[in-house]
Amino acid sequence: MTTTVAAPAPAPGREVADRGSKARRYFLIGLAALFSLAAVRVITGVQEVDSPGSLRAAIIATCPILLAALGGLWSERAGVVNIGLEGQMLLGTWGGAFFTYYYGPWVGLAGAIAFGVLGGVVHALATVTFGVDHIVSGVALNLIAVGLTTFLAEAFFSDLDSEFGHGGAQQLTGIQKPYTIEKIPGISDAAASLSDKHWFVVSDVASTVAALTTRISLVTILVFALVVFTGWALWRTRFGLRLRSCGENPEAAESLGINVIMHKYAAVLISGGFAGLGGGYLALVSSPGFHTNQANGRGYIGLAAMIFGNWRPGGALLGSGVFGYTDSLRLRDSATIHAMLLFVGFWLLVFAAWRIYKARRTSGIVLGVFGLLFLLWFALTDEVPRDFTSMTPYVTTLLVLAFASQRLRMPKADGKIYRKGSAG
């Protein structure tokens, strides 16, 4: 595995925080985000910051990243690093489009999952059975997936043209979408009209409700259900406990009679399935169809979101939300993006103050300087070049990892190659 440089040990006791306090923490984070967004909206007068339309776009952008992050979570909890998420997503986009064209969207989603699992099989064979380095196998898998989907699209989609979709050498558009809930009577309209009032906080809550109840795909609801499912399956079932033990200490797990190889296989296959579904989501829900190289780095971003979320489903949701929101900003007008400078600057200063309070002066000062620079940027300009927005998720990832990575704890045997019988 990669050369490790000793990082300071994480603070003890973090892992044993009880469930109540954890739920409360996520609730508080959500509340803080809501209040600060509302404040930014009122101060700058840019309503698009959290209009139902913006939030809806953000949710749609979040889902594929979230699925990749959950996929990464499953596999890394069993100790297998899955850089091949990107490739498995790509396979999912093709599988999703192909099966939707011939059999409809639900079979299409199943096809996306099946193709992702196929990618998972390749990765599991290479890493678990043959003991190839996880990163190496993942990189190779991504190469194969790019080539394979490009080739298969040209071979199978070029001549398609019917009511079920219009093909091309690099795309397949106009395919059927999974069922979308247009409106929930009584709630959607009321929330939308309340959000139009532009009241502080009240309208922001209404926007969120409106975004969650208007034109929402059933698949989106399924994705959020999968976050809960992942948390339950990995932390509340015997299978999950065994799977995680393979990621922490496979030799110990083996000595207790757990079939480590089988659990690692299961984890990587499920991981591939999640990533494949993420690809299917891209082709069927996010956009009007398939095009080549559609994942466009989302697999990697998902991996980063999972690390950001400290290898936990709730954290992965939070991380994906941040990336999804910034990703969706690209489609908004430059005033919205400009307003977000205030948001970022404010939070950087908050973190800086907190760091300094915790006697971490250097990082506090660095964060504070960054925060002030953002505020200056906000005060001195009227808009942000569009190119910079598409850069935001990546810069955010780097900054977050640079400032938070020492608080993160990955599964102990993550990325380590395990051979059966090595417990001795």
Added chain:
Amino acid sequence: MNAAKIARSVTQALLAPLIAVIVSAAVTSVVVVVAGASVSDFFDVMLKLPSHRNVVNIVNQSSLIFLAALAAAIGFRMNLFNIGVEGQYTLAAYAAALVAGQAWFPGKVNILVALIVAMVVGAVWAGIAGLLKVTRGVSEVISTIMLNAIAGTIVGYLLSNHGQQYGQGRRTTPIPESSQLSGWTPWAAGDGSIWTLVVLAALAGVVMSVVINRTRFGFDLRATGANEDAAVASGVNVKQMVVVSMVISGAIAGLIWMPALFGGADYYGPPFQRTLGFTGIAVALLGRNRPLGIFFGAVLFAWLSEQANPLGLIADISPSVVQITQGVVVLAVVIAYEVVRRWTAAYEQRELRTALDKEVAA
């Protein structure tokens, strides 16, 4: 070492690549059949004797791939995954083209300055990932992937806002004629010429080979890759090694596009080839991170891409099929090496046991 032993170690070295080539040929054949085309047509096109023009293109292209793979290999030798070659060479190629285009220096000096700029920019961009790793513990895999995306955006932004309008797109100011290198034309002028700076790739390969195998730094690098704990115990400063090897890797990555830039590309703009960084990673894995292995891998990849061009016309197969071949050959080779390694270990264990049994019996 007796003849039998030499024969065995040669077999071991060649067995894995051989298996990989056979597997990837088989997989590609299956894909071709599934797509409804003829396998024999496919192999006819791919194995056809290359024309003079093809040979020139293969040589030129392999020099780029070779440099890219060399850059990736330095890190890989000490288990440092520099996935960021892509971003490093994009940024470096842009910076070098920009500087060379300004023609601040006359003729050949201009080239030298541009080469240095390219190496420095590549080194700095890679150095960020190295510093983040040693000071903040950020995995270089994630940070270099992010830096790739950021580099692409920065270059796109600079080009579209400060570039020279050219056709549909933008480009940097072309380098002056006095700084363009004519290259070597082995056949007719119409067959094209081999870029002068292909020499640079060869030189980099030789230097790297010497540094890795014959210097203290190279030894430390390999030692850290083989067994980090042992390296630390013998006094290697791992943090320093991480930064230094990232910087060297980035500097070489900076050179990737230089043979093309001074061999006829003349500016940074549309003809710039993307994804060479990822091709380089694949070839580094294929060549076991050894310069000689990388050389063969680079030629193989360049051959596949060049020969695939007429596939669509002659065999009715999309040329993108070779991307599958390239991906499969990499995965197959890493698996094959692992399998061969296990076989060898088991075989040696058996040999040892028989030898011991004999001794006990005697």
